[in-house]
Amino acid sequence: MSLKTIILKDLKIVLSDKKAFIILIAMPIILFVILSFALQGSFSEEDGGVWDIDVALVKLYDFEADYETMSKYVAIEDAEPLDTMIEDIFNDISFIQYDIMTLDKSKDALNKGDIAAVIVLPEHYVSDLLMSMSPTFRKPVTIEVLKSVDMTYSASIVETIMNQVSIQLSQGMIFNKVSQEVLSEYDVSDQVKQNVLDTLQDMGKSSTELKLDVSDYKIDQLKTINSSQYYSVAMMAMFLLFGASYGARFLLIERKKFTLQRQHVAGISPLKIIAGKLVLIFMIAVMQMVIMMITSILGFHVYWGNPISVVLFTILVGFAVTGFGTILASISMKMDSLKALNVLESGMFQVLALFGGSYFPLYLMPGWFQTISKTLLNGASLDGYHKIMMEAPIKDLIPSITSLIINGLGFMIIGIIIIRIENRSTRTKEIEVTS
């Protein structure tokens, strides 16, 4: 019997399964449509545009007046950096564009949807900060972030950045105060204390220098992706896991229904049977991806990138999904139960989907989260497709490609070994029970 006959038979079974069609094909498309509409404002909506988040900076304080009140204690060169601190930070972040505005003007811009957020620096901002930086005084400083309700995710990025600014500033202040309190415990002259404090403050300044670990999406010079692009890939990547699981069921179902043993009896080699199932998983995955691509292109004009890159990457993702399906098949064979796959689907797949960026855009997540994502089959698929959409150079795709090859090969080899061992031992178990 040819491998083709085995595959065709399985494909007929898949195509006649309406429930599978709904779960594997219809569900991701429905979710993609809902999410890309719901989160439209959170992404740049123009294909080929450059990613940026527009914000307004409102200074309610008067630097000259603020400094005047503190000039006895602080040199002007120590005060000026505080005035320009937020601007300096934004200047370092490539995708944030800011304008200094009045509060009213910034609110107008926010309401019109021209900007994602407004950062309001309060009255006496510089003098209060200087006071809080000193060892003996404390004056709370509240920086307000007004967020756009339409550009939720862009606004969240700004909020995240401002939170980090706040944390680092607080750390600097705490450092100064603790140093002062510790020194007061020692019986030394004021001159010595002052020298030590000056040294510590100098050290503190350099160690708490504002270096923000912003979750940069590395989109400099690249095309941006819009919500339809993001979620077409995100939903597809998530439901590929379910596709792998669906294909993985076939081997166990065949064994339970005795058709697997019947094929063995007919002299069909176990390797050919396993190969048939692997090709099936691959075909299910490719089918899912192609249908999602066609739907998103025809229905939503989603740009997927260079067609050759898309085809090659789709084959690679199909291979990795096949590997994943193999390990799932081996688990279900080992446990002799489809319940194992059900548990994985309702538990582990949700976690994988979360880390893979299917629920929340990955650029919102911290660096460690994004690193984990790239090691996962779905996360690497999502990252790779997005890079292709952004027309990134091939070197940017290497991490995703490597991750997918390792995922695919590793899972496939381990899975096949387990299945072969299980095939021998459970054939025996089955007979023992029915004997």
Next chain:
Amino acid sequence: MLSIQGLKKSYGEVKAVKGVDISIEKGEIIGLLGPNGAGKSTTISMISTLLKPDAGDIFFKGESIQKNPKSLQRVLGVVPQDIALYPSLSGYENLKFWGSAYGLKGAELKKRIDEVSEIIGIKERLKDRVEKYSGGMKRRINIGAALLHQPELLIMDEPTVGIDPQSRNHILETIKELNDRGMTIIYTSHYMEEVEFLCDRIYIMDEGVVIANGTKDELVESVSKERKVIVEFDEDAEDVCHAFETLEQVDQVLCEKEKMTLLTTSSEGIMQKIIELSAEKKKDIISIDVEKPNLESVFLQLTGKALRD
């Protein structure tokens, strides 16, 4: 045709088959009987090359199937107890797949599907999905899938479980017909009457060994020649019970109110004597029944278990 010699198989500590010898001639229908756990399915699995024996060998036309399983696989048909089919595919697609599994293709495959569907009587429903078939039809197509390549040896593991009498009769007739065409069949069933109806020879297995084999008559004879004559009177007959013990051929008499059971090894002329003695004792007979030992009682006597246990 098939010779099984000293076959053994263990699952860990459990010895499922402890040394089975079976010989099957071409054109025979062999019945394999045994209670659950007797080792039938393990033996069948070893014959069908699904399992490798720990010891012993199976020779098909003189060739060891351990050394060359393909020689048997090509001409072996197996009808498993489970409906080993694809329910979401049509009957035709199932037959096509299993025909291909045995190397049939093109016009030959089509012709065989035609012939087999005729034999098993599902030609009209071939286009329907198997999941829409009745239990009996599923059983029939389960058999059909094993017939496409015209096997020389057919193993049927309880092929009539859970179906209506009409479908069962059809299946039994089909098996007889296949055997008439020269097919050799190994048949296992929990239904004694099926085995009695079909099989030329019967192997009774228990606890991993063959405890008896032979034709039905040989098995019955080997166990007991005793007949039971059951007489029912219109009133309590316990008071005349001892009188029947004096009859020459009667070994034992058991009385229970109106019912009297006489055990005898020779039933010749005994009816006449029972009627005469009853008339003499003024007891009216309602019925007389003579019970011969059957396969069921042979099985019970040999294994101490009922077949369906």
